[in-house]
Amino acid sequence: MYSNRVLQVESITKVYGKGDNKTEALRGISFDVLKGEFLGIMGASGSGKTTLLNCIATMVKPSSGRILLKGNDTSSFKGTQLADYRGKEIGYLFQEFELLDNLTARENVILPLSLHGVTGKQAERELRELAKRLDITNVLEKFPSQMSGGQKQRIAAARALIAKPSIVLADEPTGALDSKNSRILMDKLSAINKEQQKTIVMVTHDANAASYCSRILFIQDGRLFHELRRSFERETTESFYERIVTVVAQLGGGSANVL
Numbered sequence: 298m299y300s301n302r303v304l305q306v307e308s309i310t311k312v313y314g315k316g317d318n319k320t321e322a323l324r325g326i327s328f329d330v331l332k333g334e335f336l337g338i339m340g341a342s343g344s345g346k347t348t349l350l351n352c353i354a355t356m357v358k359p360s361s362g363r364i365l366l367k368g369n370d371t372s373s374f375k376g377t378q379l380a381d382y383r384g385k386e387i388g389y390l391f392q393e394f395e396l397l398d399n400l401t402a403r404e405n406v407i408l409p410l411s412l413h414g415v416t417g418k419q420a421e422r423e424l425r426e427l428a429k430r431l432d433i434t435n436v437l438e439k440f441p442s443q444m445s446g447g448q449k450q451r452i453a454a455a456r457a458l459i460a461k462p463s464i465v466l467a468d469e470p471t472g473a474l475d476s477k478n479s480r481i482l483m484d485k486l487s488a489i490n491k492e493q494q495k496t497i498v499m500v501t502h503d504a505n506a507a508s509y510c511s512r513i514l515f516i517q518d519g520r521l522f523h524e525l526r527r528s529f530e531r532e533t534t535e536s537f538y539e540r541i542v543t544v545v546a547q548l549g550g551g552s553a554n555v556l
């Protein structure tokens with residue numbers, strides 16, 4: 298039984314390259330993610346955040362250690378099981394949106410369903426509901442080049458959510474957005490996390506974005522350095538933000554190093 302642990306990361310290491318070109322990107326990282334958590338991962342550039350997310354997404358193979366999703370070892374998945382895992386259990390949100398330019402917003406959003414042969418009324422209902430939640434109903438017929446960055450990222454968020462994944466992985470989702478659009482995106486992701494108990498793991502440099510999380514792991518040189526938990530009943534976003542900024546300052550010897 299996996300109980301309410303959606304994800305278990307157990308002693309993950311990742312070494313890229315060989316000999317003089319060797320980079321130890323992850324040096325033994327372990328943590329669990331519970332259902333409904335909104336987990337933030339922070340750390341300086343090069344600390345291993347993207348590598349960690351890509352290991353969870355099975356796009357990068359860890360050098361050692363295990364990653365379990367709902368109790369199943371992700372390294373054991375093959376063929377359709379692996380495709381299902383990538384396509385249905387995981388939703389991925391990228392910094393640069395990664396929308397397909399020749400598809401409309403609507404086509405981009407339903408792409409994960411089309412690829413799995415799921416279309417029709419159910420998909421249409423899901424799309425309408427998500428579009429309303431993310432405030433993108435009026436841009437669904439537009440192409441990416443006709444949308445603002447904020448709209449593009451909310452379309453990408455809808456695409457990450459449409460297949461109802463067990464976990465959403467987001468790599469710097471506000472990295473290419475201005476502060477207003479960052480706030481809009483975070484408000485919406487946070488509402489979806491709270492109202493649907495959607496589990497989200499988000500890598501970010503941005504203390505404002507991180508302040509929406511329920512817990513934050515800080516990574517330094519491929520190792521866990523610190524953890525912060527927000528006490529939801531009592532703590533405001535502002536107070537959590539202050540605590541995050543304090544750790545970030547310790548992490549890099551000044552936020553300039555971290556950002």
Ligand SMILES: Nc1ncnc2c1ncn2[C@@H]1O[C@H](COP(=O)(O)OP(=O)(O)O)[C@@H](O)[C@H]1O
Pocket residue numbers: 313314320321322340341342343344345346347348349
């Ligand atoms: N495909 C790769 N090949 C070789 N080195 C890599 C590769 N991807 C990342 N690295 C190295 O691993 C370290 C961690 O990178 P990354 O996970 O991208 O960090 P972050 O996302 O925190 O900036 C860095 O030193 C980076 O140069």
Ligand SMILES: [Mg+2]
Pocket residue numbers: 346347348
């Ligand atoms: Mg990265």
